[in-house]
Structures are given as C-alpha cells and as structure tokens.
Amino acid sequence: MTTSEFGELTKGVFPSILRDTYADPKTQPFWDAAWEDRLVAPKCTSCGTFRLPPSAYCFNCRSRDVQWVDLPGTGTIYSFTVVRHPLHPDFAVICPYVSGVVELDGTQGAGARMLVNIIDCDPETVRIGDKVQIVWEHVGDEMSTPRFRPIHGASKARRR
Amino acid sequence: MTIRNKAAVVGVGATEYFKRGQSYPESEFSMACTATLAALDDAGLTVDDLDGFSIYSNSCDPAAVAAELGVPEVRWATTLTSGGGGCAGALGVAAAAIDAGMATAVVTLMTLQQLTKRLGGSAVGGMLQYALMSEGSSPYGGSGIPPSAAFTANNGLLSPGHSFALLTQRHMHLYGTKREHLAEVCISERENAIKRPTSLRTEPLTLDDYFNARMISDPLCLFDYTMESDGAVAVVTVAAERAKDLRQPPVYILASAHGGTGRWGPALFRYFQIPDDEFASSGHRPVAKRLYEMAGVGPEDVDVALLYDHFSPLVIMQLEDYGFCPIGEGGPFVADGNIRYGTGTIPVNTHGGNLSEAYIIGMTHVREAVEQLRGTAVNQVEGAEIALTTGGPASLPVSGTLLRKG
Numbered sequence: 001m002t003t004s005e006f007g008e009l010t011k012g013v014f015p016s017i018l019r020d021t022y023a024d025p026k027t028q029p030f031w032d033a034a035w036e037d038r039l040v041a042p043k044c045t046s047c048g049t050f051r052l053p054p055s056a057y058c059f060n061c062r063s064r065d066v067q068w069v070d071l072p073g074t075g076t077i078y079s080f081t082v083v084r085h086p087l088h089p090d091f092a093v094i095c096p097y098v099s100g101v102v103e104l105d106g107t108q109g110a111g112a113r114m115l116v117n118i119i120d121c122d123p124e125t126v127r128i129g130d131k132v133q134i135v136w137e138h139v140g141d142e143m144s145t146p147r148f149r150p151i152h153g154a155s156k157a158r159r160r
Numbered sequence: 161m162t163i164r165n166k167a168a169v170v171g172v173g174a175t176e177y178f179k180r181g182q183s184y185p186e187s188e189f190s191m192a193c194t195a196t197l198a199a200l201d202d203a204g205l206t207v208d209d210l211d212g213f214s215i216y217s218n219s220c221d222p223a224a225v226a227a228e229l230g231v232p233e234v235r236w237a238t239t240l241t242s243g244g245g246g247c248a249g250a251l252g253v254a255a256a257a258i259d260a261g262m263a264t265a266v267v268t269l270m271t272l273q274q275l276t277k278r279l280g281g282s283a284v285g286g287m288l289q290y291a292l293m294s295e296g297s298s299p300y301g302g303s304g305i306p307p308s309a310a311f312t313a314n315n316g317l318l319s320p321g322h323s324f325a326l327l328t329q330r331h332m333h334l335y336g337t338k339r340e341h342l343a344e345v346c347i348s349e350r351e352n353a354i355k356r357p358t359s360l361r362t363e364p365l366t367l368d369d370y371f372n373a374r375m376i377s378d379p380l381c382l383f384d385y386t387m388e389s390d391g392a393v394a395v396v397t398v399a400a401e402r403a404k405d406l407r408q409p410p411v412y413i414l415a416s417a418h419g420g421t422g423r424w425g426p427a428l429f430r431y432f433q434i435p436d437d438e439f440a441s442s443g444h445r446p447v448a449k450r451l452y453e454m455a456g457v458g459p460e461d462v463d464v465a466l467l468y469d470h471f472s473p474l475v476i477m478q479l480e481d482y483g484f485c486p487i488g489e490g491g492p493f494v495a496d497g498n499i500r501y502g503t504g505t506i507p508v509n510t511h512g513g514n515l516s517e518a519y520i521i522g523m524t525h526v527r528e529a530v531e532q533l534r535g536t537a538v539n540q541v542e543g544a545e546i547a548l549t550t551g552g553p554a555s556l557p558v559s560g561t562l563l564r565k566g
Contacts (some may be wrong), residue, residue: 001235014316024307053311081325082378087318096328099316128333145314
C-alpha cells in the first residue's frame with residue numbers, strides 16, 4: 001500500500017478520486033442506500049425499465065416516475081479491460097487493474113449496467129461472464145464507491 | 161430529394177503533419193488559416209469566393225478565421241456536434257448548404273495541436289476531467305460536475321482507449337476476434353504509410369513487433385492506438401455545376417449521412433447503455449444503411465475505404481457495419497488479406513490512417529479519398545471510382561460519406 005495525492009493506493013484498486021456524490025433529488029436515493037451498503041436502482045413505474053445512472057425520463061416510455069428497487073448486488077461481467085499503462089505516475093502502483101461493465105442481476109440488460117472497478121481478481125484469468133458481487137467503500141462523509149469482486153475465489157472486502 | 165451528386169470537393173489543403181507538440185510556434189488557429197488558403201488555392205479559388213464553414217467538433221472559430229483572412233461575407237457557419245464522429249458528415253452538411261442556396265463555397269477543416277493539451281485526457285488534468293464528464297459534456301472537455309458523474313468517476317475508466325478496449329473485448333468474446341486480426345489492421349496500414357512522404361511512422365512493423373509491444377489496456381497494445389499528431393487539413397466544397405470549371409477534377413459527394421441509433425448516445429464516453437445488439441459494433445450500421453440508400457450503390461461498388469481508425473479494432477467493426485463482410489466476421493476478413501493495398505478486395509486506409517500516417521481527427525482520410533479519386537494518390541487504387549470515408553466510432557453523430565470520381 002502506498003500513499004499519494006489520491007490517498008492510499010493498492011494494486012488492482014482504482015482510488016476514489018471523487019469524494020462527493022454531487023447528488024440531486026433523482027440520484028440521492030441511490031447514495032442513501034449505498035451508505036447502508038445496499039444497491040438500489042430506479043425502475044420506471046410505468047413500464048418497468050431500469051435506468052442507471054438515474055435519468056429524468058424513461059428512455060422506453062418517457063415517464064418520469066420511478067420506484068426504487070432493492071437489487072441483490074450481484075451480476076455478470078459484460079465486458080472489461082485490464083489497464084496496464086498508468087495514466088498518472090502514481091497509478092503505477094495500482095496497475096494492472098481491471099475495470100469494466102457489469103450487468104446487474106434483477107434487471108434487464110442495457111439500462112442497468114454499472115461501470116466499475118473489479119477488484120480481488122486475477123487480471124490474467126478474468127473473463128466475460130464471470131459472476132461478481134458488489135463491494136462498497138465509504139469515502140468522506142457521503143460517497144460510497146461501488147466496486148465488484150468475483151463471487152468465487154475472492155478475498156475479504158475492502159473497507160476503510 | 162437528396163444531396164446526391166449536388167456538390168463536389170474541389171480543393172484540398174494541408175499543413176505538414178507533426179508529432180505531438182512539434183507544430184509550435186504555429187498554433188491551431190494559424191494552421192487552420194494555412195490549410196484553408198491552401199485548399200482554396202488548390203481549387204483555383206480565393207478568399208473572396210469563400211462564404212461558408214461546415215465543420216465538426218468545433219475545430220475552429222469561423223468568426224476568427226473569416227476575420228483573419230478577410231472573408232467578405234460569411235453566409236453559413238455550422239459544426240456537427242460531438243467529436244471526430246462528425247468528420248465525414250460535415251461534407252454532407254456543406255453539400256446541403258450549397259444545394260439549398262445558403263452558401264456557395266464551403267470549407268470543412270480540422271486543426272490540431274497537442275502541445276499543452278492531449279485529447280482523450282491522457283494528461284493528468286484531462287484525465288480527471290474525462291473521468292468526471294457525463295451527459296451534457298464532450299470527450300474534449302466538460303464544465304461542472306453533474307450528478308451522474310458520481311456513478312462512473314471512481315471506476316478507473318479514464319480514457320477513450322479504455323472505452324474502446326471494452327467494445328473490443330466484447331467483440332472478441334462474441335465472435336472470436338483475435339489480436340492477430342488487430343495486428344493485420346496495424347501492419348497493413350503501416351505498409352501503406354511507409355510509401356507516403358507525409359507519414360509520421362515509416363519504420364516497418366512486423367507481427368513480432370506487434371506482439372512485443374507493451375499492452376496499454378487489454379486487449380489493446382501500443383500499436384492499436386492512434387498516434388498523437390499536430391497539423392491541419394481543409395477541403396473546399398462547391399456546387400457540382402461550378403466544380404466542372406475549376407482547377408482540379410471534381411470529386412462529387414455521392415452521398416453523406418451522420419447520426420446513429422439514438423440509444424447509442426454518448427456511447428463510450430461515460431455511458432455504456434448501448435443496446436446489446438449494437439454494443440460490439442462501431443455504431444455505424446444505421447448510417448451505413450442510409451448512406452448506401454442515398455447513393456444507390458452498395459459496399460461491392462466501393463473501391464477504397466478510408467475508415468476512421470483511432471483504434472485498430474474499430475476498423476474491423478466498421479468493415480462489418482458497412483457491409484464489406486458479415487457481422488462478426490471482420491477479424492477473419494482482414495486476416496485473409498482483404499484490406500491490403502494492391503491485393504485485397506477492399507483496400508483500407510491506403511494513406512496509413514491515424515495509426516501510421518497522422519491523426520488529424522479524420523480529415524487525412526478525406527484528403528486521401530479525394531487524392532484517390534483524382535488519381536493522384538501515393539498508393540493509387542487502380543481505376544478507383546468510389547471512395548468511402550468515415551468519422552467515428554464515437555459519441556453520436558458518427559458519419560460516412562461516399563465520394564465519386566468526376
């Protein structure tokens with residue numbers, strides 16, 4: 001572990017460079033739940049379409065009404081990249097790290113994917129289709145950074 | 161009613177191409193003026209003839225260029241929204257303006273100097289800016305931090321390369337595309353660049369070189385990335401009738417289209433809610449369909465393809481989306497030698513492309529298309545009659561233009 005302007009750096013873990021949620025009324029419920037380590041997503045009251053990040057209008061039916069639904073916090077890797085070249089000198093410590101697109105269980109494809117850092121995985125063997133589960137890191141006073149880690153072969157969740 | 165054959169590209173002008181930062185003490189603005197004057201001169205026109213600007217990615221401020229060069233009257237000044245995806249489409253907008261009688265001689269240009277800035281946020285400040293942008297901002301800069309930024313800012317996806325790696329990984333997963341296929345795109349373009357004096361990369365590239373290059377963002381290695389370059393390229397478009405009387409053989413705008421599936425949206429740039437059936441694609445499919453319909457030709461009629469190549473795998477995806485091969489078969493298609501100059505069924509990026517000639521956000525492709533159809537290209541495709549040039553994959557709009565020999 002190394003300390004830098006981005007805080008403590010650990011191989012494979014992209015640091016929380018944003019420490020505030022900049023929430024508005026349409027995103028606040030997500031962060032309130034996240035602070036309690038729960039994953040919730042807005043579901044269109046009219047047609048049932050999920051949409052993340054939360055948006056004002058449903059892209060399927062244009063309704064603005066949503067209900068917030070608890071999700072299991074598990075999902076499947078839809079695509080990923082192994083970042084090996086540090087775009088900041090300090091990031092040499094964290095490279096290689098894996099980031100990608102996770103499709104969330106309990107939703108229906110595009111509209112409820114999350115773009116996340118995938119930790120506690122072997123960059124040389126990670127594959128599309130791997131099952132993953134969410135891990136939250138609480139940052140500052142209000143931010144919870146979501147990451148995912150493999151459901152099998154994982155080490156303990158990172159918290160600080 | 162369409163813009164089919166209503167206008168023609170009659171002049172091309174460019175500065176020298178430079179490695180990143182080496183165009184100093186020229187500036188983006190001075191190079192825009194230089195390329196514009198060169199394009200007018202190539203056509204046998206003067207500043208007194210110029211009355212329109214049809215640009216993309218806000219490449220220059222038409223007001224400043226017009227004032228600097230003493231353009232008598234500006235009658236048209238538009239930019240396609242978003243970034244490099246609008247490159248080819250800006251020609252279509254120029255043709256539309258001319259066909260509608262709104263302007264008579266329209267310049268389309270890109271100018272780029274990566275001295276103090278680097279596109280895609282690979283510099284430190286830009287990296288954070290890229291990470292924090294969201295809807296309402298562009299890959300080339302945003303303002304403020306919108307509420308949606310918190311959903312992606314801490315995920316480590318920081319640059320266009322990271323984003324395109326995700327599309328590529330998915331393409332490999334679905335279709336079995338291999339790194340050898342990406343290598344063939346890079347190597348074939350390098351072979352083309354080696355013969356062209358304007359090229360910035362002219363050392364031979366072997367398969368061993370490719371596989372020995374450092375990985376940047378799996379599955380992309382150093383050679384899968386575009387170069388970072390400086391320079392400017394401009395073209396001038398006028399009405400088809402007028403084009404016949406000018407200095408150069410006209411190159412007609414056979415068809416042009418820009419846009420894409422609405423849900424492709426900002427696509428790679430902090431979004432990723434692309435519909436499943438388009439995720440592992442270049443986003444060009446609907447544009448290609450409209451383009452061919454307008455032109456009344458198909459992919460089998462295209463003699464040379466200048467495909468926007470910021471990242472090598474996106475050439476493979478565009479070959480699929482423009483119908484040169486079936487969806488998912490782009491990898492084996494290039495491996496079979498189909499895109500090679502001289503021997504392939506559809507020569508691709510005969511100038512060396514962004515990967516090996518220079519990266520001026522797509523305008524080098526337009527220049528090459530025009531040279532091919534004038535019959536003056538360095539790597540001249542024998543009997544070339546129709547050229548395809550594209551802009552993007554990127555945020556919408558992406559674009560394609562078919563040019564036809566006069």
